[in-house]
Amino acid sequence: MRVLVTGATGVLGSAVLPALREAGVAVRATSRKPRPDTGSGIDWITADLTTGAGVAEAVAEVDAVVHLAAAPYKGKYTDRVEIDGTRLLTEAAARAGVSHLLYTSIVGTDRVPWGYFQSKVRGEEVVRDAPLPWSILRATQFHAFVDRAFTMMAKLGVLITDPGIAAQPVAVGDVAERIRDRIERGPSGSVENFGGPEVLAFDEAARQWLEVRGTRRPVLRLTLPGTLGAAFRGGHLTTDAQPTGTVSWQQYLVAKYR
Template identity: 55%
Template sequence: MTRVLVTGGSGRLGRAALETLTKEGYETRATSRSPRASEAGGVRWFGADLTTGRGLEEAVEGADVVVHLASAAYRGRYTRRLELDGTGALLAAARAAGVRHLVYMSIVGADRVPLGYYRLKVQAEGLVRDSGVPWTVLRATQFHEFVELGLRGMARFGALVADPGIPAQPVDVRDVARRLTGLIEAGPRQGTEEFGGPEVLTMDGAAESWLRARGLRRPVLRMPIPGALGRAFRAGHLVTQARPTGELTWERYLRGE
């Protein structure tokens, strides 16, 4: 039985990945900084801190595959420590343990969108590529939950600001989890794959459908996002033409399916 370790197992994608892997018959392990029962839901949990390396050797020992999902976006120095120091420490532990495949989770457009967090993801991809551990990078488009989180935040201020020239391709974490399982089955690609949702929407269209689904009344202010960031978004760097895609649409997510 293939033994898979998932970092960031308590996050949105981590929970979906562990559920999918367990159903598919993998022996699943997961890391968490917070104390957990060592066995829960068919998953063996390890207390480990990527930023210090504490507990990593024990967690990685005996694993055939490591799926690196741990992230902490836009949290200043901690984000950098997790993405670079943490990924480096994990790779060192994986190399020493003879891990046969490491899958790193990244973002579509990471190499084309001028955001500091995206630049860190690209640097971490480089660590994975040069580590000596057989590897695959999966870049996904924005998760449904993250899109909704941004819309909810704007709604608190009484209006939604949306650039109608920006295409969006939200993807469901359950679809990403299934794709991760497929990558594990396929073995290391020594390359990067992109994965997006089943449809490309406009930013304002996604905002309007979210308002309808949540029964909210807010104006949608259509205006362009300025500067290099807006240009990168309008150029379509957040979407991908890669196949396969996910199956669960934005509307289905909003209906709670």
């Protein structure tokens, strides 16, 4: 099997490439800039989803596409990648006879009124309407994303949390393995949720972060206002779907900081 991975230089892409290679998959990966041959066994190809340059060549003679390319929180450019780029990719893949396109999204993206989440919803719509077999995998927030949020708050001298908001951090490696499994099993034609092994109140996640790091900061508990806060407190960032990842939030913290 030959699989194309878009967004291969990103956080998730960097975990998906070795996961596929370890399964014996021939991997082609896209980058917007030329990359030297490092002897990794990855077939790098230059392609740009916003212009279409190199996309037809990228999808040629591949069996499946893992579509990870994204540009969150970059204004209009976000939609150029997430919506227009996804449409361009699916059309090229269909013409090339690709038998499976897997698109990654976010748990709760259709329930939380947040700008980037709405872009992901529209990206999902493009995939569902595409003329080729597909799967959509929604993941909860990566450990590193939650870690980075607390790190930024700590620089202000306080961690601000809404105890009514629950988080379900997931390891990037666990998501990569789930993607590999889905590619091996073929297209589902459905949306699958995938989360970490535990659901934590956000203030408990903050307490563990402080404890493992040996950092002292006050935790200010506030209720996030408006419809966004209500959506977060509605549990839409978590899932009861099985299976789950295996690496807990505390295990991630201990491995990184101790």
